[in-house]
Amino acid sequence: xxxxxxxxxxxxxxxxxxxxxxxxxxxxxxxxxxxxxxxxxxxxxxxxxxxxxxxxxxxxxxxxxxxxxxxxxxxxxxxxxxxxxxxxxxxxxxxxxxxxxxxxxxxxxxxxxxxxxxxxxxxxxxxxxxxxxxxxxxxxxxxxxxxxxxxxxxxxxxxxxxxxxxxxxxxxxxxxxxxxxxxxxxxxxxxxxxxxxxxxxxxxxxxxxxxxxxxxxxxxxxxxxxxxxxxxxxxxxxxxxxxxxxxxxxxxxxxxxxxxxxxxxxxxxxxxxxxxxxxxxxxxxxxxxxxxxxxxxxxxxxxxxxxxxxxxxx
Amino acid sequence: xxxxxxxxxxxxxxxxxxxxxxxxxxxxxxxxxxxxxxxxxxxxxxxxxxxxxxxxxxxxxxxxxxxxxxxxxxxxxxxxxxxxxxxxxxxxxxxxxxxxxxxxxxxxxxxxxxxxxxxxxxxxxxxxxxxxxxxxxxxxxxxxxxxxxxxxxxxxxxxxxxxxxxxxxxxxxxxxxxxxxxxxxxxxxxxxxxxxxxxxxxxxxxxxxxxxxxxxxxxxxxxxxxxxxxxxxxxxxxxxxxxxxxxxxxxxxxxxxxxxxxxxxxxxxxxxxxxxxxxxxxxxxxxxxxxxxxxxxxxxxxxxxxxxxxxxxx
Numbered sequence: 007x008x009x010x011x012x013x014x015x016x017x018x019x020x021x022x023x024x025x026x027x028x029x030x031x032x033x034x035x036x037x038x039x040x041x042x043x044x045x046x047x048x049x050x051x052x053x054x055x056x057x058x059x060x061x062x063x064x065x066x067x068x069x070x071x072x073x074x075x076x077x078x079x080x081x082x083x084x085x086x087x088x089x090x091x092x093x094x095x096x097x098x099x100x101x102x103x104x105x106x107x108x109x110x111x112x113x114x115x116x117x118x119x120x121x122x123x124x125x126x127x128x129x130x131x132x133x134x135x136x137x138x139x140x141x142x143x144x145x146x147x148x149x150x151x152x153x154x155x156x157x158x159x160x161x162x163x164x165x166x167x168x169x170x171x172x173x174x175x176x177x178x179x180x181x182x183x184x185x186x187x188x189x190x191x192x193x194x195x196x197x198x199x200x201x202x203x204x205x206x207x208x209x210x211x212x213x214x215x216x217x218x219x220x221x222x223x224x225x226x227x228x229x230x231x232x233x234x235x236x237x238x239x240x241x242x243x244x245x246x247x248x249x250x251x252x253x254x255x256x257x258x259x260x261x262x263x264x265x266x267x268x269x270x271x272x273x274x275x276x277x278x279x280x281x282x283x284x285x286x287x288x289x290x291x292x293x294x295x296x297x298x299x300x301x302x303x304x305x306x307x308x309x310x311x312x313x314x315x316x317x318x319x320x
Numbered sequence: 321x322x323x324x325x326x327x328x329x330x331x332x333x334x335x336x337x338x339x340x341x342x343x344x345x346x347x348x349x350x351x352x353x354x355x356x357x358x359x360x361x362x363x364x365x366x367x368x369x370x371x372x373x374x375x376x377x378x379x380x381x382x383x384x385x386x387x388x389x390x391x392x393x394x395x396x397x398x399x400x401x402x403x404x405x406x407x408x409x410x411x412x413x414x415x416x417x418x419x420x421x422x423x424x425x426x427x428x429x430x431x432x433x434x435x436x437x438x439x440x441x442x443x444x445x446x447x448x449x450x451x452x453x454x455x456x457x458x459x460x461x462x463x464x465x466x467x468x469x470x471x472x473x474x475x476x477x478x479x480x481x482x483x484x485x486x487x488x489x490x491x492x493x494x495x496x497x498x499x500x501x502x503x504x505x506x507x508x509x510x511x512x513x514x515x516x517x518x519x520x521x522x523x524x525x526x527x528x529x530x531x532x533x534x535x536x537x538x539x540x541x542x543x544x545x546x547x548x549x550x551x552x553x554x555x556x557x558x559x560x561x562x563x564x565x566x567x568x569x570x571x572x573x574x575x576x577x578x579x580x581x582x583x584x585x586x587x588x589x590x591x592x593x594x595x596x597x598x599x600x601x602x603x604x605x606x607x608x609x610x611x612x613x614x615x616x617x618x619x620x621x622x623x624x625x626x627x628x629x630x631x632x633x634x
Contacts, residue, residue, distance in 0.1 A: 093560075098560045098561070098593075099560070100559065100560050104418070104443050104530075105443045105444060105446070123527070124556065125527070125529045125556055126555075126556045126559045126560065127529065127530045127531075127535075127559065128527045128528045128529055128530070129418050129419045129443045129444055129528040129529075129530055130419060130443055130444035130445065130528050131444065131445075131528060132419070132526065132527040132528020132529065133527060133528050135526070135527055135528075136526070136527035136528075212446065212449070212450070213437070213439070213442045213446040213447060213449055213450035214442045214443040214444050214445060214446020214447050214449075214450075215439045215441065215442055215443075215446065216418075216441045216442070216443055217441075221441075221535060221536075221537070222535075222538070222559050222560065222562065223535070223537040223538060223559070223562035223565060224536070224537060227562070241440075242438065242439055242440045245414065245440045245441065245536050245537070246407075246412045246413070246414050246440065246536060247412070248536070248537035248541070248562065248565040251537060251562040251565055251566070251569075252565070252569070255565075255566070255569035255573055256573060259569055259570060259573035259574040260573040260574070279412075
């Protein structure tokens with residue numbers, strides 16, 4: 007049993023070594039290491055898993071490489087609309103926000119919704135009003151302007167495509183198969199687990215579409231009795247399959263362990279269903295699972311007293 | 321086994337016979353009967369359970385007595401913001417909308433999102449744009465103006481309360497305990513089940529709050545292998561407990577029957593958790609369960625060849 011442990015992801019999809027430069031690979035690896043370190047420092051100092059997953063996700067949100075926060079992709083009308091959710095496994099309290107604009111760290115807003123309101127989920131302009139009322143940090147459009155993301159939008163508009171991508175360096179066809187979301191799960195020394203997920207959604211998205219990232223039970227779930235989960239993938243399928251809570255139920259009701267439950271959902275059910283993507287999972291004993299059915303998933307994990315793991319490809 | 325069957329609800333909460341007039345009781349009973357009849361007519365003529373739940377919910381949305389569609393309660397800024405979701409048990413396809421304004425029948429928009437877009441969930445202004453693009457029927461503010469609802473808002477504003485109510489005739493304190501949502505579940509002669517849920521949310525609500533009604537897995541779920549569920553209750557608790565999918569998992573993974581699974585979640589887990597409300601459930605054999613842990617729930621059900629059941633109190 008690990009006293010503390012943390013795992014993160016930076017999105018899944020068709021991430022092929024053949025189209026990655028060594029420089030790009032180093033940047034992604036460094037971004038993942040930085041996020042793990044921020045979270046681990048909190049856990050090492052007896053901080054809560056909730057604080058650790060929030061901090062790790064903030065680090066990923068602040069990194070323009072990942073499709074969340076600063077690096078959020080552009081919607082059809084040239085905006086950045088973000089979704090996030092967070093949940094703690096001891097009290098089952100949760101917070102989530104959908105379609106928020108200009109908030110620097112949507113994951114912190116999700117935590118504030120959990121802790122400073124009676125609600126779990128807030129959407130759009132109303133959520134922005136709440137954010138202002140509690141002095142959440144906003145950033146103007148220029149902060150969210152990342153040239154590679156803007157180029158992706160122009161590319162997507164050429165074919166009227168809606169891309170679930172998160173990467174700027176590949177071609178449009180390839181981008182279709184990238185699911186840009188970031189997330190973290192952690193166990194703290196008090197024995198509590200937590201999960202957090204944040205995304206910029208789909209390039210060229212219209213109509214206020216939300217995927218699974220702001221949905222408790224689908225994109226995010228945490229329960230000390232079973233597991234904490236953060237998903238990344240084709241959100242529509244993850245919603246219909248209620249992915250995060252499905253893993254929890256397979257453990258609670260069918261007695262599967264963390265690994266077997268993740269394998270059942272990610273590598274069997276979702277494959278049959280057509281839902282490409284992956285997830286990170288942790289249980290209260292510190293077991294970690296990093297499952298995906300796509301070509302790759304940006305991921306990293308660290309258990310107390312063990313070496314850091316960073317992975318990109320299969 | 322029933323060839324076809326349907327059940328509906330019009331919200332749960334502190335619905336006491338002592339504060340109900342015979343006239344009001346008759347109106348509610350008639351509203352429930354009307355909605356069942358609309359759905360049953362479709363099922364009797366070999367229509368789909370999807371069409372039946374949509375039609376039954378439209379009937380309830382068009383009735384100002386219920387907190388959905390026309391009878392939607394007012395938000396803090398005097399608007400009507402509605403949420404709805406729908407799911408079919410054969411393909412696990414689903415559609416949902418959150419924070420939509422001026423759409424006459426949000427449940428039909430949810431169905432259109434399922435059938436005419438690549439997405440499951442759309443929010444706010446973006447969802448309205450989609451609705452316009454497919455010629456969804458809109459209605460102006462006057463259609464949604466119901467004096468009793470407006471009076472509720474003024475009452476709520478006096479104390480800055482946020483009411484989960486749905487009824488206009490009782491006092492403010494009582495209103496706090498009413499969960500205004502409508503829903504339907506049905507089995508068709510092809511053996512497919514479906515679920516639909518629609519709500520006007522909370523009186524005096526702020527910040528774009530959404531409850532469980534637009535959340536697949538929490539407020540609505542349907543799977544031919546297990547059950548179709550539509551919930552009504554204190555949405556925040558229903559989201560955190562992933563209520564609808566929990567019942568499905570108890571059936572699929574633990575082997576419980578429909579009734580035992582509903583009892584476990586509504587009368588045990590939710591009671592311990594503090595989540596007041598109820599739900600309607602159906603399985604592919606035509607078994608129906610109408611469970612609630614509150615004082616009452618507006619509800620009705622009809623199985624082929626059996627008498628209509630209508631209930632309000634415990």
